[in-house]
Amino acid sequence: MWSSGLLDDRDRAAVEARSNGATLDEVGRAYGLSREWARQVQTRAQKALTPAADVMCPDWREKAKALGDAPATPRAAFADAMGVTDHVALEPLLSMVGLRPPVTWAGPVRGWWTGRPGRLDALLRELAEAAPLRADDLDRAAAEVGLPEELPLVTILSASASRLALSSEGHWVRRRARGRDAAYLWLLEAGRPAKPEELLKPMSTTTAAAVREALRRDERFVQVRPAGVWALAEWSHLPVSPHTSAVDALIAVVRESGPLSVPTLFAKTAEIYPVTQWRLRQCLLSDQIGETDDGLIDLVARGARPIEDKEPTKPDSVAVAESGEVVGVRLSVTKDVLRGSGIAVHTWLTWYLGLRQAPMSRTFSTVGNHASLVIRRGTSVAQLSSLRHHARELNVVEGCVLAVLMRLDDNTAQVRHGCADGECPAVAGTA
Numbered sequence: 001m002w003s004s005g006l007l008d009d010r011d012r013a014a015v016e017a018r019s020n021g022a023t024l025d026e027v028g029r030a031y032g033l034s035r036e037w038a039r040q041v042q043t044r045a046q047k048a049l050t051p052a053a054d055v056m057c058p059d060w061r062e063k064a065k066a067l068g069d070a071p072a073t074p075r076a077a078f079a080d081a082m083g084v085t086d087h088v089a090l091e092p093l094l095s096m097v098g099l100r101p102p103v104t105w106a107g108p109v110r111g112w113w114t115g116r117p118g119r120l121d122a123l124l125r126e127l128a129e130a131a132p133l134r135a136d137d138l139d140r141a142a143a144e145v146g147l148p149e150e151l152p153l154v155t156i157l158s159a160s161a162s163r164l165a166l167s168s169e170g171h172w173v174r175r176r177a178r179g180r181d182a183a184y185l186w187l188l189e190a191g192r193p194a195k196p197e198e199l200l201k202p203m204s205t206t207t208a209a210a211v212r213e214a215l216r217r218d219e220r221f222v223q224v225r226p227a228g229v230w231a232l233a234e235w236s237h238l239p240v241s242p243h244t245s246a247v248d249a250l251i252a253v254v255r256e257s258g259p260l261s262v263p264t265l266f267a268k269t270a271e272i273y274p275v276t277q278w279r280l281r282q283c284l285l286s287d288q289i290g291e292t293d294d295g296l297i298d299l300v301a302r303g304a305r306p307i308e309d310k311e312p313t314k315p316d317s318v319a320v321a322e323s324g325e326v327v328g329v330r331l332s333v334t335k336d337v338l339r340g341s342g343i344a345v346h347t348w349l350t351w352y353l354g355l356r357q358a359p360m361s362r363t364f365s366t367v368g369n370h371a372s373l374v375i376r377r378g379t380s381v382a383q384l385s386s387l388r389h390h391a392r393e394l395n396v397v398e399g400c401v402l403a404v405l406m407r408l409d410d411n412t413a414q415v416r417h418g419c420a421d422g423e424c425p426a427v428a429g430t431a
Contacts, residue, residue, distance in 0.1 A: 011041045042095075049093055053082070053084065053093055060084075061096075061097050063081040064078060064097050064099060065098075065115060067081060068099040068113060069114075070114060071102065071119040071146065072113070072151060073112065073148070074111060074148075075111050075113065099113045100114065101114075102116075102117055102119070103120075104120055104124055104159075105156075105161040106155070106161065109151075112151070120151075123146055124156065124157075125163065127147065127164075128163040128164050128174065129278075130145070130278075131163075131164055131172055132171060132172060132174065132181035132182070132184055134189075138153070138172055140346070143313070143346065144313065144315070144346065146313035149316055163176075167185070167202070168201070168202065168204055169186075173185070180214050180215065180218045180221075182203055182204070183202055183214075183215065183230075184221075184232065185202075187221075187231065187232050194229055194230055195230075196208035196211040196212050197211075212230075219276065220234070220274070220275070220276060233273070233274040233275050234246060234275050236248075243272065243273050246269070246279050246379075247283045247286050249269050249273030250265065250269045250286075251288055251289065251299070252272075253265060254289065254298060259297065265280075265297050279380065282379045282380050283379050285357050285379050286379055287300065287357045287358065287359070287360070288300055288301070289306075289307060290303075290305045290306045290307055291307055292304050306357055307357070308356035308357060309355075309356040309357070310351075311351055312346070312347050312348045315346045317330045317346065318346060318352075324408075325407060325409045326406070327349070327353075327405070327406045327408065328403055329384075329404045330418055331343060331345075331384075331387070332399070333399060333400040333402055337388070338391055339388065340386045341386065342384065342386060343383065344383055344384075346382065350375060350377040353406075353408070355376075355382075356377070357377070358378050359376065359377065359379075360377045361375060362374070364411050365411060365412050366390075366413050366415070367414070370389055370390060370415075371385070372385075387415060390402070394415070394416070394417045395426055396417060397425050400417065400419050400425055401417075401418035402415055402416070402418055
């Protein structure tokens, strides 16, 4: 596409510098010329490339704009769609149709393009609001907010201006609350209350007094007296609240107070059961809670309309046949899967299956002697029942992939070994 002769080597080098992130001023200074010269070079490049692009791919503009509607699309996707392999030639064309590199707190994301430059940053901020996140939960959380799979997420999150930071144990915590977030994840993993001295290392602090002061100011933690240990407020089994769960507490407030606005309901509930607003918002999916004609929250038993889950972003790990009656889910085999634990699944799956309140479930029968597969929607998580016996029968190991196929017309399911050829850890381990 550069064979027209309209651009010499210097012009091409200037265009390449622009594609690598140099400003017009920087390009001009590099050649002892002005910013205006650099701008004119870019304009000439676009004029020179357009006729060739029109011949190679007449509808390249439409294809570029369609791909650019996403929050961020990799350069390779545009190259494949438009038939342009030279990225130096590609990027002036993308600029012509109004596409730009997406901008985040880490600056422009080079190699990615979009027609909505601020959308990626908004999704990253939504991801940050879901923190703290265990390291192995990052990809799931990113997919749920709609971030592209191949995005250099760790690089972006590691930027100095990022709202998140890595804890000493490799988890993602909020930069402004890194110590308290690290303590939250430590307690969540330990599954028991802890003395302040046990939290010194994860919180990267030096005194028990500092631990107590930090946790005292955070609604996610409660001190269990008289032992003086610290626990998570969401642990309903501890003798710190008469309520068994956040849902139970929220329902009790509505039952006693009558219809309430969401802010008032959350404030009253937090007084008796201190959990985050994120958790309380999840509780609104309870099948006992609904919305009145005035937009207030009340009991379904008193005539309120049930509140259904909104459609989340569909993850790449879920596929649906054209008929809409067959759904496939790819699941990574982990130690928990092999151990027989329930498996967290994306909430888009439960939404598609019609499980839009909690608690709800749907059962799929399987062949052979296996128990039925059950998918459940709770207020805080969507979960698939154990696949341990299927995993054992299919001889999969940690790192393998299982494919679960569900037929919605007859509520049957199959579990298959889903590793791609040449990429199966089970085969590699026997080689």
